[in-house]
Amino acid sequence: MMTKRQNIMYTLAALVVFAGILFLLDENLGAYPKRIFILAGIYVTLALSLNLINGFTGLFTLGHAGFMAVGAYTCALLTMPPDLKTMNFFLKPIVPFLANVQWPFLPALLMGGVLAGVIGFLIAAPVLRLRDDYLAIATLGFGEIIRIIFTNTQSLTNGALGLKGLPRFTTVWWSWGIAAVTVFFMVNLINSSYGKAFKAIREDEVAAEAMGINLFKHKVISFTIGSVIAGIGGALMGHLLGAIDPLMFRFLMTFNILLIVVLGGIGSITGSVIGAVIVTIVMEALRVLDGTMHLGFMTIAGKPGMRMVIFSALLMAVVILYQKGLMGRNEFTWDGFFQRLHRMSGRKKR
Amino acid sequence: MSVLTTDNLTMIFGGLTAVDDLNITIEKNEIIGLIGPNGAGKTTAFNMITGVYNPTHGRVRFEEEDITGKRPDQITAHGIARTFQNIRLFKELSVLDNVIIANHIHLRHNLFSAVARTPGYVKEEKRIRERSMDLLAEVGLDSLHEAEAVSLPYGKQRRLEIARALATSPKLLLLDEPAAGMNPQESHELMEFIRQIRTRFDLTILMIEHHMQVVMGVCERIYVLDYGETIAHGSPENIQNDPKVIEAYLGVE
Amino acid sequence: MSVQLFFQHLANGLSLGSLYALIAIGYTMVYGILRLINFAHGEIFMIGVYIAFYLVTLFVLPWFAAFVVALGITCILGMGVERIAYRPLRDHPRISVMISAIGASFFIQNLAIVVFGGRPKTFPVPPVFGKIITIGGVNIVSITFIIPIITFIALAILLFIVNKTKTGMAMRAVSTDHETARLMAIDVDIIISITFAIGSGLAAIGGIMWGLKYPQLLPIMGLIPGLKCFIAAVVGGIGNIKGAVLGGFLLGLMEIMIIAFLPSLSGYRDAFAFILLIVILLVRPSGILGSVQGEKV
Numbered sequence: 001m002m003t004k005r006q007n008i009m010y011t012l013a014a015l016v017v018f019a020g021i022l023f024l025l026d027e028n029l030g031a032y033p034k035r036i037f038i039l040a041g042i043y044v045t046l047a048l049s050l051n052l053i054n055g056f057t058g059l060f061t062l063g064h065a066g067f068m069a070v071g072a073y074t075c076a077l078l079t080m081p082p083d084l085k086t087m088n089f090f091l092k093p094i095v096p097f098l099a100n101v102q103w104p105f106l107p108a109l110l111m112g113g114v115l116a117g118v119i120g121f122l123i124a125a126p127v128l129r130l131r132d133d134y135l136a137i138a139t140l141g142f143g144e145i146i147r148i149i150f151t152n153t154q155s156l157t158n159g160a161l162g163l164k165g166l167p168r169f170t171t172v173w174w175s176w177g178i179a180a181v182t183v184f185f186m187v188n189l190i191n192s193s194y195g196k197a198f199k200a201i202r203e204d205e206v207a208a209e210a211m212g213i214n215l216f217k218h219k220v221i222s223f224t225i226g227s228v229i230a231g232i233g234g235a236l237m238g239h240l241l242g243a244i245d246p247l248m249f250r251f252l253m254t255f256n257i258l259l260i261v262v263l264g265g266i267g268s269i270t271g272s273v274i275g276a277v278i279v280t281i282v283m284e285a286l287r288v289l290d291g292t293m294h295l296g297f298m299t300i301a302g303k304p305g306m307r308m309v310i311f312s313a314l315l316m317a318v319v320i321l322y323q324k325g326l327m328g329r330n331e332f333t334w335d336g337f338f339q340r341l342h343r344m345s346g347r348k349k350r
Numbered sequence: 351m352s353v354l355t356t357d358n359l360t361m362i363f364g365g366l367t368a369v370d371d372l373n374i375t376i377e378k379n380e381i382i383g384l385i386g387p388n389g390a391g392k393t394t395a396f397n398m399i400t401g402v403y404n405p406t407h408g409r410v411r412f413e414e415e416d417i418t419g420k421r422p423d424q425i426t427a428h429g430i431a432r433t434f435q436n437i438r439l440f441k442e443l444s445v446l447d448n449v450i451i452a453n454h455i456h457l458r459h460n461l462f463s464a465v466a467r468t469p470g471y472v473k474e475e476k477r478i479r480e481r482s483m484d485l486l487a488e489v490g491l492d493s494l495h496e497a498e499a500v501s502l503p504y505g506k507q508r509r510l511e512i513a514r515a516l517a518t519s520p521k522l523l524l525l526d527e528p529a530a531g532m533n534p535q536e537s538h539e540l541m542e543f544i545r546q547i548r549t550r551f552d553l554t555i556l557m558i559e560h561h562m563q564v565v566m567g568v569c570e571r572i573y574v575l576d577y578g579e580t581i582a583h584g585s586p587e588n589i590q591n592d593p594k595v596i597e598a599y600l601g602v603e
Numbered sequence: 604m605s606v607q608l609f610f611q612h613l614a615n616g617l618s619l620g621s622l623y624a625l626i627a628i629g630y631t632m633v634y635g636i637l638r639l640i641n642f643a644h645g646e647i648f649m650i651g652v653y654i655a656f657y658l659v660t661l662f663v664l665p666w667f668a669a670f671v672v673a674l675g676i677t678c679i680l681g682m683g684v685e686r687i688a689y690r691p692l693r694d695h696p697r698i699s700v701m702i703s704a705i706g707a708s709f710f711i712q713n714l715a716i717v718v719f720g721g722r723p724k725t726f727p728v729p730p731v732f733g734k735i736i737t738i739g740g741v742n743i744v745s746i747t748f749i750i751p752i753i754t755f756i757a758l759a760i761l762l763f764i765v766n767k768t769k770t771g772m773a774m775r776a777v778s779t780d781h782e783t784a785r786l787m788a789i790d791v792d793i794i795i796s797i798t799f800a801i802g803s804g805l806a807a808i809g810g811i812m813w814g815l816k817y818p819q820l821l822p823i824m825g826l827i828p829g830l831k832c833f834i835a836a837v838v839g840g841i842g843n844i845k846g847a848v849l850g851g852f853l854l855g856l857m858e859i860m861i862i863a864f865l866p867s868l869s870g871y872r873d874a875f876a877f878i879l880l881i882v883i884l885l886v887r888p889s890g891i892l893g894s895v896q897g898e899k900v
Contacts, residue, residue, distance in 0.1 A: 141877035212455030305716030
């Protein structure tokens with residue numbers, strides 16, 4: 001059994017190696033693979049934010065895309081230079097108080113998270129008193145309401161046209177840096193007394209309440225934190241893709257994140273990380289099945305929708321056959337890692 | 351002042367009066383029994399005292415303070431803890447975590463300190479862990495602290511529930527059928543155990559129980575319910591010889 | 604607004620309400636019997652009308668035959684979804700079933716995109732449904748009247764089955780308690796299949812009539828109406844068939860009327876249902892005709 005000190009040493013070493021890998025990839029990856037890599041990092045953050053609410057606290061919510069939208073739009077509107085705004089808002093001019101605002105990326109990113117958190121907090125109060133399936137539908141409803149509002153507030157969000165030409169702030173470092181911070185935050189949170197309270201609520205609400213845990217307060221805390229991180233994830237995504245529109249944040253987006261969380265293992269931080277990377281890569285790889293791909297000299301025609309057919313089937317298969325997902329509720333530990341290595345090398349020797 | 355008093359406590363579900371006009375008083379360090387045939391309303395009484403149900407009529411007072419209708423977690427904060435008739439452990443969490451969680455109510459650090467792992471928080475976390483291990487040792491489960499709660503045999507699960515309840519630092523402990531499923535040897539140990547924790551933790555105890563040996567052996571006073579009504583109240587000797595009690599349990603010739 | 608225009612809106616509202624009612628019944632029956640939100644129900648509705656479409660255009664069946672066959676195929680499909688996506692998870696936590704339901708919904712939707720193609724198709728409306736009828740100066744398409752009529756007929760048949768037949772009694776028994784129903788020698792699995800079949804059949808009828816009234820078909824056409832109809836079922840009282848009908852009409856009328864009186868809000872058309880849902884869940888979660896259920900501690 002490893003001591004705490006050894007654990008910390010190994011983790012620090014891993015972080016250094018990780019930073020090194022990020023540097024190498026940043027320098028050497030082509031534009032397209034790099035984009036996938038950055039996207040994977042963003043999905044790690046998003047998956048963790050959903051896992052906190054759904055997996056660790058046991059609240060089955062389906063409105064995550066709405067918080068992403070709030071974060072994405074807030075950050076975009078704060079960082080867009082005034083002339084870019086004028087170009088975008090040609091149908092109807094932007095609201096005066098935003099017209100000349102231009103913030104640097106970090107404060108805008110954080111503001112996106114904060115605003116998403118505020119919306120999350122406001123929604124939490126009425127919605128978290130509801131039972132499982134009602135909670136799911138209510139949060140799905142709120143997610144859609146947010147999207148519909150964004151589609152109709154022409155002078156605030158540019159409505160259905162969306163915002164284009166967003167500055168591409170999201171680099172490998174931003175995406176994976178925030179992912180690393182989120183992982184660190186989640187690990188500390190889950191292992192803390194508060195994290196245990198969340199898990200207690202998931203296991204048995206009645207017992208948790210009897211042991212002195214204020215159900216409502218803790219559910220709101222979990223939900224709000226989850227929405228803050230979702231907002232940050234949404235903002236990162238917006239500034240990777242360079243364009244956002246309300247249609248991007250429909251239920252399908254929440255479904256994709258849910259897919260990652262389920263595949264990786266509901267209630268496992270490690271699972272969300274691994275799931276995010278795998279799903280992002282495979283999603284892209286399967287894009288060939290979806291649309292025409294221009295590979296320079298040839299064009300491949302695919303069947304749109306095939307990708308999602310496979311992924312939905314995969315989701316159902318996991319839930320029906322393998323329920324626990326990749327990691328189940330287990331987490332990565334250095335002890336477990338080395339034990340597995342020893343076992344593997346032991347087999348090879350024979 | 352008495353630890354717990356209920357005044358005319360009544361619970362009516364639609365057409366059914368589950369508990370009718372319950373008046374009990376419990377003094378400090380007493381061990382009181384609440385018995386009666388199945389469906390007599392005993393657990394309903396517990397649920398009203400602990401805030402799971404909002405009583406239709408009547409009041410509950412804990413150390414002179416009116417706690418009627420408060421939320422369960424608020425009532426636990428006042429100093430009342432309970433176990434459940436159908437064990438409600440945090441199944442997939444470890445034995446130790448089950449007990450640690452019950453300390454959360456007294457946590458003196460906020461979420462930010464917890465996530466940032468400030469020295470103050472780390473110290474408190476350590477103290478909680480030690481305290482929880484001590485409680486597990488009390489019930490003889492410290493060697494199993496890493497096991498998944500649901501993997502424990504039935505008897506040990508019951509003990510874990512008690513340890514968990516004790517972790518909330520209660521003044522009044524409500525035990526719902528603690529001897530259920532126990533053989534005579536285990537029941538005897540339980541009786542000893544209850545007396546011990548009463549002394550060790552300066553507790554007052556109210557218990558629902560069907561095991562008559564345990565009830566008669568460890569309770570100082572007993573209330574008997576039947577169809578929601580209090581049909582008898584007194585010492586174990588009085589109760590054993592009360593014709594109404596005998597009739598309720600065995601029926602009339 | 605002129606009286607004529609009002610009546611036109613009213614007729615449309617009743618029509619839309621009927622369609623919502625038909626689909627909402629499917630949700631409420633499945634929820635009543637399995638405590639499950641059949642997310643895939645909206646897709647069943649979509650498949651129903653697509654099958655009718657292909658039967659008429661590709662296989663050149665006369666419309667009456669096409670509709671009946673489409674009905675049959677959709678019922679089988681609905682039962683199939685239950686078999687594959689829900690039955691294996693009967694004893695699993697509710698969250699797993701819900702995830703499977705969502706997965707099934709997306710699966711069918713995207714399969715439809717792959718097989719049918721994402722471009723809109725126009726349903727060939729037989730002339731009898733497209734006739735313009737003029738009453739008191741108001742021009743209304745015949746289908747607008749036919750929909751409520753068919754809906755009431757279907758409803759009458761359904762209520763007869765549920766209340767007056769043995770199967771219906773079995774269904775009500777299973778709704779209340781699976782274990783006890785089994786003890787009464789009821790084959791719970793068959794009853795569940797029948798429930799899905801009926802729900803899917805009604806959804807198919809609703810879908811076909813939807814296609815006749817709003818002839819543009821898209822593979823994603825089931826998503827939003829599906830959600831709205833679930834909301835209608837919740838509003839009326841989930842698990843309660845009359846509640847689903849009430850909810851459906853309420854929602855349909857509300858949607859048309861709000862647009863009629865406040866055209867500037869037409870962009871928010873789909874949001875009304877969600878807002879109504881939130882309001883109902885906060886004010887009276889059991890729904891208008893629903894009954895409250897507690898948990899034993």
